[in-house]
Amino acid sequence: MNNKRDYYEILGVSQEATDQEIKRAYRKMALRYHPDKNPNDKNAEEKFKEAAEAYSVLSDPEKRARYDRYGHSGLQGGFSGFDPATFGDFGDILGEFFGFGDIFGGGRRRGGPERGSDLRYDLKISFREAAFGLKTKIKIPRMDTCGACEGRGTPKGKNPVTCQTCHGSGQVRYQQGFFSISRTCTQCSGSGRVIKEPCETCQGRGRVRREKVLEIRIPAGVDNGARLRIQGEGEAGPHNGPSGDLYVVIYVDEHPFFQRQGNNIYCQVPIGIAQAVLGAEITVPTLEGEEKLRIPEGTQSGSVFRLRNKGIVSLGERGRGDQFVTVNVVIPTRLTKEQRQIFESLAKLSKDEELTQERSIFDKVKDIFG
Secondary structure, eight states: OOOOOOHHHHHTOOTTOOHHHHHHHHHHHHHHHOTTTSTTOHHHHHHHHHHHHHHHHHTSHHHHHHHHHHGGGGGTTTOOSOOGGGOTTHHHHHHHHHSOSOTTSOOOOOOSOOOOOOEEEEEEEOHHHHHHOEEEEEEEEEEEEOTTTTTSSSOTTOOOEEOTTTTTSSEEEEEETTEEEEEEOTTTTTSSEEOSSOOTTTTTSSEEEEEEEEEEEEOTTOOTTOEEEETTOSOOBGGGBOOOOEEEEEEEOOOSSOEEETTEEEEEEEEOHHHHHHOEEEEEEETTEEEEEEEOTTOOTTOEEEETTOSOBOTTSSOBOOEEEEEEEOOOSSOOHHHHHHHHHHHHHHHHHHHHHHHHHHHHHHHHHO
């Protein structure tokens, strides 16, 4: 008779539990009963092994299917107790809690070349600069490779020595009851080497903080919030690792006259009543100077006119947007005596015309219902 506890009961999940629910349950138990958190506690060690055995079965679709159908007896030929060799994937789970890469051995050595951090620089430019692009210089404070030691951390002619604690492996192995656990060596921080005579310039770090002046080119057509990636201009990587990247984030100032939507620009221009009624040729500001615009007679306030190819350059493409001009008819608030006489005459003519139109409409209605 098999006296083993039910695997679902051990992990505290139902038989319908998903793979993610089973994994979460195991993580919780691993955190609670791990021998490293419960030294010399045989009960916790047994519960940890029990949970690991349950997880190894329920996380494997084939084993779980056999167990669901036949129980523990269905695993007799294919699984016999707890075998650390079968738990290679546990390192990813337990490493989140205990800071080691592989509790069953085979951990990776640290301290080799590492990629440097990416940096961000916020750059404010004008509306016109965004439209036409520019070259500018920026100052970036960052960690650079130490020139005195060329990133080694030791003076020229001197080399780091093998760490005596981990014997160059970068890890120290501990025996915790049933388990053999590897951890990063605290003496050398996982590099396997110790600097006995550090570089005076960088104090053995291999990097120093400097302010770098970069000349960058902002392409024509960039918009507010655009990010420009400059490869290799981030911080230098530790242990002579590759540098990170620099991301320049663009902020464009608002323009007092133009508004931008995509690659098109919009503006509003005032015109007089006479210009709207009789038509006129007006001068309109554009990004490249002044442009003539013909206003046809009888133009209504709010009418929109297009100036083709007077907008923003399409970033990374050919062509450019248009400029849309909205004309607003300005009504005078004060009139001279002569102006008033003219408008009164116009009003009389307009009234006579309106009466004629009204009589014409009345005659048409009369004919329809005759």
